[in-house]
Amino acid sequence: MTYRSLAFFAFSFLLFSCGNEAPPASESSTEAVVEAAEEAPASSSESELENGSEQVALGDTLFVEIEANDQMKYSTERIDAYIGQVVALTLKNVGEMPKEAMGHNWTLLRKGADFQNYATKAMLAKEDDFLPADLMGEVVAHTALLGPGESETIFFDVPEEAGPYKFLCSFPGHFGTMQGLFFVRQ
Numbered sequence: 197m198t199y200r201s202l203a204f205f206a207f208s209f210l211l212f213s214c215g216n217e218a219p220p221a222s223e224s225s226t227e228a229v230v231e232a233a234e235e236a237p238a239s240s241s242e243s244e245l246e247n248g249s250e251q252v253a254l255g256d257t258l259f260v261e262i263e264a265n266d267q268m269k270y271s272t273e274r275i276d277a278y279i280g281q282v283v284a285l286t287l288k289n290v291g292e293m294p295k296e297a298m299g300h301n302w303t304l305l306r307k308g309a310d311f312q313n314y315a316t317k318a319m320l321a322k323e324d325d326f327l328p329a330d331l332m333g334e335v336v337a338h339t340a341l342l343g344p345g346e347s348e349t350i351f352f353d354v355p356e357e358a359g360p361y362k363f364l365c366s367f368p369g370h371f372g373t374m375q376g377l378f379f380v381r382q
C-alpha cells in the first residue's frame with residue numbers, strides 16, 4: 197500500500213467515524229480536496245493514480261486507463277497531456293449492471309464548450325447513444341457506450357490549445373459524478 201492510498205484510507209476512516217454528521221456530499225468534496233492536496237505536479241513521464249488508473253507517456257503516446265463502475269465513478273478525474281502527444285485512452289466498464297441501466301462512455305469536450313448544455317442535451321439523445329449528433333462539434337474525442345465488462349481504446353491527438361478541457365460520461369444522470377479535467381500543457 198502506497199503512502200498515498202494509506203493516507204486516503206486513513207482519511208476515509210476518519211470520515212466514516214464521523215457517522216451521520218457528515219452528509220453524503222461532503223465525502224466526495226473532501227476526497228477532491230485530499231486528491232488536490234496530494235496530487236503531485238504533472239509529470240511528462242509517469243503518474244500513477246488511485247484505483248489502479250494510470251497515465252504513462254511512451255515516446256509521443258500518452259497511455260491512459262480509466263475504469264468506470266456501477267457507483268457512477270471514473271477511477272480518475274484528472275488527465276495531464278502535452279500538445280504533440282497522441283492519447284491512447286482505454287475505458288473499461290468494470291461494473292455488472294446492464295448497459296441500459298448503467299452504460300458508460302468517456303467524452304472529451306472542446307475547450308470552452310458549454311458543459312451543462314452538452315450534458316443536458318445528451319440525456320435526450322438515446323438513439324445516438326447519448327452523443328447528440330448536432331453537438332458533435334463540441335466533442336474532441338469519445339468512446340462508445342460500454343456495457344458491463346466491455347472496454348474500448350481510442351486514439352486522438354492532444355488538442356493544440358493549452359488549458360483545461362472537461363470530460364464526462366454522457367449517459368443520463370452520470371455527469372454529476374462522472375466528470376473530470378483533461379489538462380493540456382505546452
Ligand SMILES: [Cu+2]
Nearest residue numbers: 299300365370
Ligand atoms: Cu456513466
